[in-house]
Amino acid sequence: MAILEVRGVNKRFGGLQALGDVNLSVEEGSVHAIIGPNGAGKSTLLNCLVGKLNPDSGSVNFDGQSVLGRSPHEINQMGISRVFQTPEIFGDLTVIENMLIPCYARRDGAFKLNPLTSMRKGGEMQTKAEAMLDDVNMLDKLHMQASSMSRGDKRRLEMAMCLVQEPRLLLLDEPTAGMARADTNNTIDLLKEIHAKRDITMAIIEHDMHVVFSLAQRITVLAQGTPLVEDTPENIKGHPKVKEAYLGETAE
Amino acid sequence: MFGLEKRDYTLLIIVACLTMFAPFILNPFPTDSAMAQFNAGYPDLMQRFVIFGIFAIGFNLLFGLTGYLSFGHAAFLGVGSYSAVWMYKLLGYNILPGLFLSVIVSAVFALLIGYISLRRSGIYFSILTLAFAQMMFSIAYSDLIGRFLGTTITNGETGLQVYNSDPQVLHSASKPDIPHLFGQQMQSTYSLDIAGWSFDFNTGYYLCALIMIAAFYIAIRIFRSPFGLMLRAIKTNQTRLNYTGLNTRPYALAVFVISGMYAGLAGGLMACMDPLAGAERMQWTASGEVVLMTILGGAGTLIGPVLGAGFIKYFENIFSKINDSILHQWFAFFPDGIEDAVVFMIHPFIGKGWHLTLGILFMLVVIFLPGGLVEGGQRIGKLLKRGKKSEDKGDGDAASTPAE
Ligand SMILES: Nc1ncnc2c1ncn2[C@@H]1O[C@H](COP(=O)(O)OP(=O)(O)O)[C@@H](O)[C@H]1O
Ligand SMILES: [Mg+2]
Numbered sequence: 001m002a003i004l005e006v007r008g009v010n011k012r013f014g015g016l017q018a019l020g021d022v023n024l025s026v027e028e029g030s031v032h033a034i035i036g037p038n039g040a041g042k043s044t045l046l047n048c049l050v051g052k053l054n055p056d057s058g059s060v061n062f063d064g065q066s067v068l069g070r071s072p073h074e075i076n077q078m079g080i081s082r083v084f085q086t087p088e089i090f091g092d093l094t095v096i097e098n099m100l101i102p103c104y105a106r107r108d109g110a111f112k113l114n115p116l117t118s119m120r121k122g123g124e125m126q127t128k129a130e131a132m133l134d135d136v137n138m139l140d141k142l143h144m145q146a147s148s149m150s151r152g153d154k155r156r157l158e159m160a161m162c163l164v165q166e167p168r169l170l171l172l173d174e175p176t177a178g179m180a181r182a183d184t185n186n187t188i189d190l191l192k193e194i195h196a197k198r199d200i201t202m203a204i205i206e207h208d209m210h211v212v213f214s215l216a217q218r219i220t221v222l223a224q225g226t227p228l229v230e231d232t233p234e235n236i237k238g239h240p241k242v243k244e245a246y247l248g249e250t251a252e
Numbered sequence: 253m254f255g256l257e258k259r260d261y262t263l264l265i266i267v268a269c270l271t272m273f274a275p276f277i278l279n280p281f282p283t284d285s286a287m288a289q290f291n292a293g294y295p296d297l298m299q300r301f302v303i304f305g306i307f308a309i310g311f312n313l314l315f316g317l318t319g320y321l322s323f324g325h326a327a328f329l330g331v332g333s334y335s336a337v338w339m340y341k342l343l344g345y346n347i348l349p350g351l352f353l354s355v356i357v358s359a360v361f362a363l364l365i366g367y368i369s370l371r372r373s374g375i376y377f378s379i380l381t382l383a384f385a386q387m388m389f390s391i392a393y394s395d396l397i398g399r400f401l402g403t404t405i406t407n408g409e410t411g412l413q414v415y416n417s418d419p420q421v422l423h424s425a426s427k428p429d430i431p432h433l434f435g436q437q438m439q440s441t442y443s444l445d446i447a448g449w450s451f452d453f454n455t456g457y458y459l460c461a462l463i464m465i466a467a468f469y470i471a472i473r474i475f476r477s478p479f480g481l482m483l484r485a486i487k488t489n490q491t492r493l494n495y496t497g498l499n500t501r502p503y504a505l506a507v508f509v510i511s512g513m514y515a516g517l518a519g520g521l522m523a524c525m526d527p528l529a530g531a532e533r534m535q536w537t538a539s540g541e542v543v544l545m546t547i548l549g550g551a552g553t554l555i556g557p558v559l560g561a562g563f564i565k566y567f568e569n570i571f572s573k574i575n576d577s578i579l580h581q582w583f584a585f586f587p588d589g590i591e592d593a594v595v596f597m598i599h600p601f602i603g604k605g606w607h608l609t610l611g612i613l614f615m616l617v618v619i620f621l622p623g624g625l626v627e628g629g630q631r632i633g634k635l636l637k638r639g640k641k642s643e644d645k646g647d648g649d650a651a652s653t654p655a656e
Contacts, residue, residue, distance in 0.1 A: 076497035092488040104478045110499040115479040
């Protein structure tokens with residue numbers, strides 16, 4: 001069953017057709033990669049899924065419900081979490097505080113007025129947050145200020161923040177962009193492990209072919225705002241159209 | 253204790269002790285000594301310390317936690333004062349109804365102003381709040397609404413005060429003709445003379461001090477609550493907060509209202525100490541003052557705003573009281589020519605020129621101690637610690653919680 005259905009989505013920026021008649025369905029439980037050269041419209045597509053942009057036409061359904069016209073926090077509450085191209089975390093806060101926020105957001109919804117409740121150490125939320133940090137091997141950084149960490153750690157923290165919400169769909173925008181090879185491999189392992197353990201549907205936007213082929217079960221190739229082909233990694237590898245789209249842009 | 257972590261509990265106890273013993277602490281010099289003019293332990297000034305403390309604590313909940321810089325908070329201060337005086341006029345001089353109403357009315361105003369202003373952030377938010385406050389100042393100063401309705405609401409330039417012709421339906425001959433709490437007059441003062449020293453214990457001060465301690469306690473609870481965590485998250489990354497499923501607007505509005513209520517309470521208390529309310533209390537300079545207090549003391553810290561309020565109110569009083577003849581006394585030991593020159597040099601910084609001094613102090617703090625007086629305290633604390641060569645183990649936890 002498709003958990004995410006994108007039908008006939010168009011998006012123009014002035015004279016530029018960033019997305020032209022995009023159709024896409026992501027199967028529940030799968031890892032679906034969206035690849036394409038720079039400027040193909042991958043980030044734009046993602047922004048249309050999470051309420052940052054509104055497509056000019058078309059429909060986007062998550063679990064049978066339309067997400068169009070909803071704001072990002074409502075879409076998140078429906079069960080979609082997003083990892084950004086450059087990690088978006090709460091830089092001034094500590095790692096554990098970063099983790100507590102999504103925990104509370106999941107439990108209490110989009111707004112709760114509880115100014116006099118105390119956050120007990122060792123409470124239910126704290127335990128949950130620490131367990132997740134343990135999963136991503138960051139338990140030793142509990143009280144570190146988030147902005148002082150390395151880029152790789154920020155990325156991991158951001159992923160942990162998304163995962164602790166137990167989303168039904170995790171969207172990742174170039175999760176390994178700007179990472180060294182070793183970090184990239186770690187991220188691949190992490191994502192594999194997450195997928196195996198938690199059975200979360202993932203849609204990954206990626207530039208790096210190595211990442212895509214080691215993770216995805218389905219791949220959609222986007223070029224100039226339109227899907228060229230959608231297939232399994234094996235079939236995509238030798239596809240002439242893909243080679244053409246990536247001509248001069250061989251996998252880094 | 254009281255649902256607080258040990259560190260916060262200690263801080264609360266320290267603040268409570270300092271305010272309770274303030275009449276002693278602020279009067280360290282014998283009455284007749286030359287230093288007596290540096291004493292600050294007289295009722296009027298002590299009341300202002302704690303009232304502005306409340307104002308700044310509330311302001312810091314908004315600015316320190318969310319980063320939304322309101323330039324119109326004095327509007328709520330004024331609204332609080334007017335509400336309290338209206339209760340005197342209608343009901344009588346017991347201060348409870350007035351305080352109650354001042355908090356309620358300022359909350360309503362904060363809800364309206366916040367709802368509109370929070371549609372923008374950054375400088376636009378600041379400008380919107382400033383515009384609202386100046387509008388309210390003009391309306392109060394000319395009693396626009398009162399004149400429109402053919403009655404008195406703020407009594408314009410004269411300011412709102414109680415007249416014999418006012419209804420005061422709960423007033424009776426047995427009750428005092430000045431603000432009181434069930435017969436305890438706010439201005440009654442007991443002076444304790446020991447040797448050359450004199451200490452004033454004022455009912456109004458102690459009432460304000462107790463309320464400030466309660467306000468401080470509530471602020472600590474807010475800082476440490478999940479609600480407070482979301483507010484701090486607003487300051488660092490609203491995008492992430494939205495994509496984490498949280499709606500930032502109601503959080504910001506809620507804390508705007510809470511902080512407006514603190515300001516209204518402070519305004520109400522001002523009218524309890526002196527049963528008058530004037531429009532100048534709402535002017536932008538008053539709004540700017542609370543911004544200075546908070547930044548000077550340390551925005552986003554618990555104790556900072558209280559320190560900042562005390563600091564500014566102290567220097568306002570002391571520097572504005574010093575005049576040339578006092579300076580001549582101080583520097584009398586210099587030869588005449590040099591004495592005159594020194595007095596001439598210092599003259600612009602005292603009396604009416606104390607704002608100049610404040611400006612310089614503010615600049616020094618912002619440049620050298622971006623975290624305000626609290627950061628200064630922490631640096632001194634660290635130096636002392638290093639001197640003692642104490643081990644640094646287990647400090648990670650301490651560094652993580654926002655500094656007191
Ligand atoms: N907010 C925007 N305003 C105008 N043009 C945009 C905007 N966002 C993206 N674009 C344009 O749309 C095209 C697709 O961009 P993007 O989705 O970021 O590509 P990708 O993520 O695949 O590299 C690019 O040509 C880009 O310049
Ligand atoms: Mg992109």
